[in-house]
Amino acid sequence: xxxxLSEEHEMIRKMVHDFAEAEIAPTASKRDxxxxxDRSIFEHMAELGLTGIPWPxxxxxxxSDFLAxxxxxxxxxxxxxxxxxxxxxxxxxxxxxxxxxxxxxxxRKYLTPLAKGEKLGAYGLTESGSGSDxxxxxxxxxxxGDYYILNGSKIFITNGGEADIYVVFALTDPANKHKGTTxxxxxxxxxxxxxxxxEKKMGIRSSPTTEIIFDQCKIPKENxxxxxxxxxxxxxxxxxxxRNGIAAQAVGIAQGALDAATAYAKERHQFGKPIxxxxxxxxxxxxxxxxxxxxxxxxxxxxxxxxxxxxxxxxSAMSKLFAGDAAMKVxxxxxxxxxxxxxxxxxxxxxxxxxxKITQIYxxxxxxxxxxxxxxxxx
Ligand code: CAA
Numbered sequence: 001x002x003x004x005l006s007e008e009h010e011m012i013r014k015m016v017h018d019f020a021e022a023e024i025a026p027t028a029s030k031r032d033x034x035x036x037x038d039r040s041i042f043e044h045m046a047e048l049g050l051t052g053i054p055w056p057x058x059x060x061x062x063x064s065d066f067l068a069x070x071x072x073x074x075x076x077x078x079x080x081x082x083x084x085x086x087x088x089x090x091x092x093x094x095x096x097x098x099x100x101x102x103x104x105x106x107x108r109k110y111l112t113p114l115a116k117g118e119k120l121g122a123y124g125l126t127e128s129g130s131g132s133d134x135x136x137x138x139x140x141x142x143x144x145g146d147y148y149i150l151n152g153s154k155i156f157i158t159n160g161g162e163a164d165i166y167v168v169f170a171l172t173d174p175a176n177k178h179k180g181t182t183x184x185x186x187x188x189x190x191x192x193x194x195x196x197x198x199e200k201k202m203g204i205r206s207s208p209t210t211e212i213i214f215d216q217c218k219i220p221k222e223n224x225x226x227x228x229x230x231x232x233x234x235x236x237x238x239x240x241x242x243r244n245g246i247a248a249q250a251v252g253i254a255q256g257a258l259d260a261a262t263a264y265a266k267e268r269h270q271f272g273k274p275i276x277x278x279x280x281x282x283x284x285x286x287x288x289x290x291x292x293x294x295x296x297x298x299x300x301x302x303x304x305x306x307x308x309x310x311x312x313x314x315x316s317a318m319s320k321l322f323a324g325d326a327a328m329k330v331x332x333x334x335x336x337x338x339x340x341x342x343x344x345x346x347x348x349x350x351x352x353x354x355x356x357k358i359t360q361i362y363x364x365x366x367x368x369x370x371x372x373x374x375x376x377x378x379x
Pocket of ligand 1: 089123125126131132133134135156157158178179232233236237239240313361362363364365368371372
């Protein structure tokens with residue numbers, strides 16, 4: 001067993017860290033305040049090769065692995081969790097199913113521009129009546145000649161409105177529920193594809209979250225992803241890896257809050273000494289650092305398993321469960337260490353705390369992660 005990162009992984013960490021610190025951190029608070037998605041950041045990530053980290057060069061990627069991808073999401077989220085989830089949804093949720101289930105032609109037409117960052121990706125599963133119970137979706141797709149006609153709507157779509165390519169799930173055989181679910185590749189300009197309400201959120205405010213609507217939306221029949229009836233499995237397998245991307249986002253948020261709180265505890269003086277000299281503060285920091293490290297190890301383990309072609313569904317659920325809770329705890333304590341200042345927007349810790357909350361909710365709530373883990377144990 002070797003806990004050292006390879007030279008390649010260390011290089012990616014340093015590159016993303018330096019980029020995020022110089023280019024993303026300075027505007028993170030303003031973008032959060034204004035709920036502004038900045039496409040130029042995504043374009044800059046594309047120039048660095050970050051938009052296609054795990055995909056082979058023949059499909060526009062840089063031929064690295066899922067650990068490198070997690071490290072990148074972590075380092076982005078250390079400064080701006082919105083940017084972290086932009087990359088996570090783009091890579092894990094949109095590009096991954098294309099790589100895994102796409103035909104050669106679909107990989108060339110859709111995965112390649114996503115990997116190169118010429119296009120931004122998104123994933124549409126959740127509906128107003130179908131959240132944790134993903135199999136209860138109502139959106140339908142019926143084949144008419146050379147097109148599938150989609151009707152229905154999806155909510156809480158990360159990168160919604162900004163994305164060019166959406167992987168979406170619909171019922172081709174409504175009587176058969178999850179066995180009648182099919183995956184489709186939808187381009188933003190397809191007729192009948194509309195962007196609905198944009199959510200006003202507590203956190204990750206510079207990552208757009210919208211409704212997407214299918215109103216007699218015409219999708220060429222060659223844009224089916226996988227086979228009819230395979231959609232639910234594709235959705236679930238996609239989320240297995242996606243959850244580890246969210247774990248990496250949570251590790252980054254927690255590390256960012258720990259960095260800020262440690263620096264502040266050293267420089268803030270009360271009662272004639274730095275507050276870190278008080279056990280009440282230093283023990284908090286010790287617990288926070290331990291949680292961050294444990295969350296990181298679980299996350300890297302799941303990424304390593306996926307990169308090595310080993311099962312990772314249970315481990316990914318565990319990493320998201322642990323890292324999401326760790327991020328919530330660490331960011332809440334960071335606000336506490338900053339005291340009244342931490343409650344203001346003059347410091348980044350209140351943003352980290354708001355951003356951390358979503359990691360306990362999306363890509364399956366913490367309660368769903370426990371179901372996935374418990375079912376794996378029961379097997
Ligand atoms: N891999 C492969 N197949 C899987 C699977 C997996 N991980 N999980 C389930 N399946 C298969 C099962 O084997 C089963 O197949 P058969 O019918 O052939 O036996 C089928 O799928 C149905 O499985 P279940 O009976 O277990 O399904 P269920 O209805 O009980 O649901 C669940 C299982 C895990 C609770 C699932 O509904 C779930 O994950 N819910 C949470 C949904 C979620 O995470 N949503 C997040 C939305 S995306 C998001 O948040 C993105 C964002 O914007 C960032």
